[in-house]
Amino acid sequence: MPGVELGDLGMKMAYNATCNGYGRFSGVRVPRGSLLAAHAEVDGDGMYRVVDSGGENLAKKLYATMLDMRCIIVRGAGMGLAQTVTVATRYSVVREQGRPMFAAEDSAEVSLVAYKSQQYRLGMLIAQAYAVVFASKAFDAEYRQFEAERAVGDYARLGFIHGLSTGLKAWATTVASAGAEEARKMCGGHGYLAISGLPDMVATVAATATFEGDNYVMWQQLVRYLFKQIKTQPVDADIAEYMGGLTAYLEKDGGRWSLEGGVCELATLQSIFRHRSMRLLALAFEVLSKESETSSPGEAWNKHMMSVLSAGHAFVEYYVLRTFAEYVDGVRDTDSNLAATLRRLCRLFALTTVVSPVSTFYAVSFTEDGTLNVAHLTQMRETINELLLQLLPDLVALTDAWDFTDASLSSALGCKDGNVYERLMVWTKQLPVNNGSLVAEAWGGDEGVGGFLRRNNNIRQSKV
Ligand SMILES: Cc1cc2nc3c(=O)[nH]c(=O)nc-3n(C[C@H](O)[C@H](O)[C@H](O)COP(=O)(O)OP(=O)(O)OC[C@H]3O[C@@H](n4cnc5c(N)ncnc54)[C@H](O)[C@@H]3O)c2cc1C
Structure with a gap:
């Protein structure tokens, strides 16, 4: 037209x-x-x-549509990370590299998974992928409950669901995209090959951090909701207890909590995450309120953006750890072996989150108020080492459990049978540049450069 x-x-x-x-x-x-x-x-x-249709407020209806999409994105991000970690785990078992310092001189080369750094990265990423998947399931359940309420015109929990969905989307996609790239690096040079499947997986997960709302914008929406809750009486059942705790914390002004039971135990770790979340939220609220006395709310918000982001991030990590722990509890009575493994994984998730934060705007937030000291961190690192040893025999099973088909992974490195090198050769040989046809055509065939030179005879064949 x-x-x-x-x-x-x-x-x-x-x-x-x-x-x-x-x-x-x-x-x-x-x-x-x-x-x-x-x-x-x-x-x-x-x-x-x-135009409001069917008696439903359109703005709220549109909000609800975005929630649906965020459920899908969080789940997709978790599965995207899980795919890359599955490939990295299988490859780490098969790939032999080096005769390390800890092995006898005449011993064979070891597979990658023998290296502690590889174990750490695998364990941390597997734990993160499970954490995202469990948080996604918990959020799906919240969302389904909200859908039922919405069907009878009850939108009371829309703010909570919206806030949580934005924070979860930002957290899950940040963790998944960073983790997928790490999984690719764990496969060395072969991980950089297109036929490893990893470049495409990494690029696909990377998009989730941007589409349906950039993450840095998402965090802010969550914190706006949390601040509203501080200002008003909390109405949402799920958050009431949490925000009640915040109010109490604010009143006590810096009150400490107990580390009884050991800093590496799951219950204590949950209280560490909760404390850090409340402290950062209180801090952001306080600096913003103070700044707003002399600046416009917008200026104040922008000036203290990093505090705002830290608060949102810490809130989600507390929520995620809590949902992970609830899933572990959920299988305790039905499958004690599974529960024991998942419990280790859950603790590994919490401990690696403390000692290896993913990004910079919250890197020191667990330690900056002095509650966790150097001795605690040392103890945490020792416990991580123990957990990694205990989890080592389960790493493959933990990734097999996601049940990806070979076709869905499309990876020469990550098929179930572990035939990495055979498959690499077969797939590579299929490339036109390797199977003879392209070379014959380009240099030797009548249509190729050789033919062109022969016909034109302006460059001697010996030079060619
Ligand atoms: C693969 C893919 C598919 C897509 N498909 C669709 C689609 O089907 N339909 C559609 O409508 N859109 C689609 N998009 C667009 C997507 O929704 C936007 O790219 C996304 O919302 C980010 O907006 P933007 O590109 O304008 O980035 P910008 O807003 O320009 O952001 C650029 C940078 O500035 C920062 N920034 C921006 N605003 C703020 C702020 N307020 N506070 C702090 N930092 C800020 C961001 O963090 C980011 O780092 C798609 C994007 C991708 C990558």
Whole structure:
């Protein structure tokens, strides 16, 4: 149509089966009757109005649609991380590299998983993938409950569900995209090959940190909700207990909590996460309130953005640890072996989160108020080492449990049978550049360079 210009944005890092395009309209008038306007209308004077349908408030309805999408993204991010870790785990068992210092001189090379650093990275990433998946399941349950309430016109928990969904989306996709890239690096040079499947997996997970709302914007939405809860009486059942704790904490102004039971025990770890979350939330609230006395709310918010982000992040990590622990409790009576393994994994998740924070804006937040000291951190690192040893025999089973098919992984490094090198050779040999046809055509065939040179005879064959 005249004045209508449409186009595609071209290749992206991944998601190339999805078209992202542009549209430009110049001097185009669309008749009002032809607008794609199910939920909005423009009247004859150009006034834009949303149309409430079925007695449901449209703004709330649109909010609810985004929630649905965030459920999918959090789950997808968890599975995306799980895919890369599955490949990295299988490859780490098969790949033999080096005769390390700890082995006898005449011993064979060891597989990658013998190295403590590889164990640490695998264990941490597997634990994170489980943490995302469990948090996603917990959030799905919250969301389904909200859907039932919404069906009878009850939107009381929309704020809580929205806040939690934004924070969870930001946290899960940040962890998943950083973890997927780490899993790729764990496979060395072969992990960089397209046929490892990893570059595509990493690029696919990376998009989740950006689409459906950039994470740095998402964190802020969660904290806005949390601040509202500080200002008003909490109404949401799930958060009431938590925010009640915050109020008590604020009143006591810096009250400490007990580390009784040992800093590496799950119950204590949960209280450490909870304390840190409340402290950061209280801190952000306090600096913002103070700043707002002399600056506009917007300026104050922007100036103290990093405190705001830390508070949101810490809240989600507390929520995630709590849901993980609840899942462990849930299987305690039905399967004690599984519960024991998951409990180790859950503790590993908590401990590695304290000693190896993923990003910089919260790196020192567990220790900055002095509650955890150097001795505690040393103890945590020792416990991590013990947990890694205990989990070592379970690493493959923990990734097999996600039940990815070989086809879904499409990875020469990560198939179930562990035939990494055979598959690498078979897949590589299929490439036109290796199977003879391309070379014959390019250099030797009549259509190739050789033919061109022979026909033109302007460069001596010996030079070629
Ligand atoms: C694979 C893919 C598919 C997509 N598909 C769709 C689609 O189908 N439909 C659609 O409508 N959109 C789609 N998008 C677009 C996507 O929703 C946006 O890219 C995303 O919301 C971020 O917005 P932006 O690109 O304008 O980034 P910007 O807002 O320009 O962000 C750039 C940087 O600035 C920072 N920043 C921006 N605002 C703030 C703030 N308030 N506070 C702090 N930092 C800030 C961000 O953190 C980011 O680092 C897609 C994107 C991708 C990557």
